[in-house]
Amino acid sequence: MNDHTSTADTIYPVSKDRGLKPDGAQQRTTGVPTGGRVQSLNPATGEVWQEYDSISVEQVQALVARARVAQKEWGALAFEQRAVYLRKLADLVLARQMEIAQLVTRENGKPIFEALVTEIMPTLDFIHYYRKHGPVLLRPKRVPHANWALKTKRGKIVHEPLGVVGIISPWNYPFMLPLGTIAPALVAGNTVVLKPSEFTPSSALKIAELFKEVGLPENVFAVAIGDGAAGAALAQCQLDRIVFTGSVATGRKVALSATERLIPVTLELGGSDAMIVLRDANLDYATSGALWGRFMNCGQSCVAAKRIFVEREVFELFVEKLVHKVQQLRLGKGEDPTTDVGPLIRPRQVDAIEAQLRGAVASGARVLCGGKRRMDLGPCFFEPTVLVEVTPKMNVMCEETFGPLLPIVAVKDAEEALHYANDTDFGLSASIWTSDIKRGRALASRLEVGAVLINDVIAHVGTSEASYGGIKSSGLGRTHGPEGLLDMMRTKFVDVDTVTFLRKPWWFRYNAKMRNNISSFSQFMHGRSLWTKVKNIPGTLRLLNQRGKV
Incomplete structure (x- = not known):
């Protein structure tokens, strides 16, 4: 591999060959690195099986500069020409889905089944959606003019590429989340520089490898491998949009930096999603939904059901059914096809979950099942845990809990559940479980979130047709769906005047007659009564037929 491939300076030498080795890992970097070594670690075993050099600040800037040059030619291609590469990519992902899923599992820890369901399937859906619907969404749209003085004009709204898009992506969905933004960015005519999490560099490099293979x-x-300093370096570059997924604190810094330079940002900053279970819900169905919605990916999902509010009338039965199901979950390595719940991403994440649990128990919460670190399985395992007698002000209810802790609260009725659900700085998504769909829709309109699912959970993140994003501290902007594509475009209005022998009635030079005629025209256009319109027709005609303009 030479220095000028599409992934130049992004695939780094392995200091210790500990297993799977990405193709093209021969190019050594130069310059001052943004941080130290970046390790790809198997969370289930603690094994470091790959290491990379961190990219330098100068190299990040060079990636963006090369992307800027490449965008001119790429953006000039027709939509259909750009979409060909996405079609080839989808074919390759489909053909190698098991290989990709195994890589994600090795680096992220999630069960192999979840890697296929939550990484591969949504990615294929996103690519298919933008290839199919992109031409319609981006088709120039005629703008009819309502004002009579503008009837000779023919206006259109057109969409043009932004330029270079910087994406800073997290580790919890290291294949699906970046490609859910990369796909619309590329098909829209932009070039992309991706800075993945330092916990999942190999998954990002697999994306680069696939793009290289499709030509x-x-x-x-391009991919910029490094720690948080590499992300900061990318965010400081002169990009045309920044897409960031991560913590609220870092997201604020990214937004402030971008705002100073008037760079648009898309932020997905996590959530503390509420699940509201009404007394008429199918409890067998709802408990299965809660089980998957909280413990899938070991609870490391922004849209996981992190707080459950159950109407008191069915609270005990709901808890009983749920605990029984939690106790049947199989904890283990993701490579084992029978594993339901894998490890957390790093030991320090286990420490954070233990701290939240200790704080809740110290404040009066009761553990019904789980609650233990499982060092016998590996360094990052923690049992799926159910908590009751939890108060809304405990940290486990107020903070975003990124792990397998599930607090359940009994509420008097739906009104109290709505109050607690909205009493948070977050506003990503929520779910309502009920057999009364009409009531569910009414309650959904009162939830302060970006998405509400009725009788389901999490699935909207992988719904290619729907926009995804939150409100309040959960972020700004939207990815996926039509907005995910349109946010990658610059909107331009083009207006053509087809009549050039009549000068405009508002052009110079001004006089008293013009003043009276423009007043008549306003009355003709916007007067409420028919008589007002009729009596102002003469003045309107004089305005539109004025002579003596400069």
């Missing part, structure tokens, strides 16, 4: 032109897509 994507040089520098249209």
Whole structure:
């Protein structure tokens, strides 16, 4: 691999070959690195099986500069020409889905089944959606003019590429989340520089490898491997949009930096999603939904059901059914096809979960099942845990809990559940479980979130047709769906005047007659009564037929 491939300076040498080795891992970096070594670690075993050099600040800047040059030619291609590369990518992902899923599982820890369901399937859906619907969404739209003085004009709204898009992506969905943004960015005519989490570098490099294999032109897509300093370096570059997924604190810094330079940002900053279970819900169905919605990916999902509010009338039965199901979950390595719940991403994440649990118990919460670190399985395992006698002000209810802790609260009625659900700085998504769909829709309109699912959970993140994002401290902007594509475009209005022999009635030079005629025209256009319109027709005609303009 030479220095000018589309992934130049992004695939680094392995200091210790501990297993799977990405293709092209021969190019050594230069310059001052943003941080130390970046390790790809198997969370189930603690094994470091791959290491990379962190990219330098100068190299990040060079990636963006090369992407800027490449965008001119890439953006000039027709939509259909760009979409060909996405079709080839989808074919390759489909053919290698098991290989990709195994890589994600090795680096992220999630069960192999979840890697297929939550990483591969949504990615294929996103690519298919933007290939199919992109031409319609981006088709120039005629703008009819309502004002009579503008009837000779023919206006259109057109969409043009932004330029270079910087994406800073997290580790919990290291394949699906970046590609859910990369796909619309590329098909819209932008070039992309991706900075993945330092916990999942190999998954990002797999994306680069696949793009290289389908023949994507040089520098249209690049990966910057490094720690948080590499992300900061990318955010400081002169990009045309920044897409960031991560913590609220870092998201604020990214937004402030971008705002100073008037760079648009899309932020997905996590959530503390509420699940509201009404007394008429199918409890067998709802408890199965809660089980998957909280413990899938070991609870490391922004849209996981992190707080459950159950109407008191069915609270005990709901808890009984749920605990029984939690106790049947199989904890283990993701490579084992029978594993239901894998490890957390790092030991320090286990420490954070233990601290939240200790704080809740110290404040009066009661553990019904789980609650233990499982060092016998590996360094990052923690049992799925159910808590009751939890108060809304405990940290486990107020903070975003990124792990397998599930607090359940009994509420008097739906009104109290809505109050607690909205009493948070977060506003990503929520779910309502009921057999009364009409009531569910009414309650959904009162939840302060970006998405509400009725009788389901989490699935909207992988719904290619629907926009995804939150409100309040959960972020700004939207990804996926039509908005995910349109946010990657610059909107331009083009207006053509087809009549050039009549000068405009508002052009110079001004006089008293013009003043009276423009007043008549306003009355003709916007007067409420028919008589007002009729009596102002003469003045309107004089205005539209004025002579003597400069």
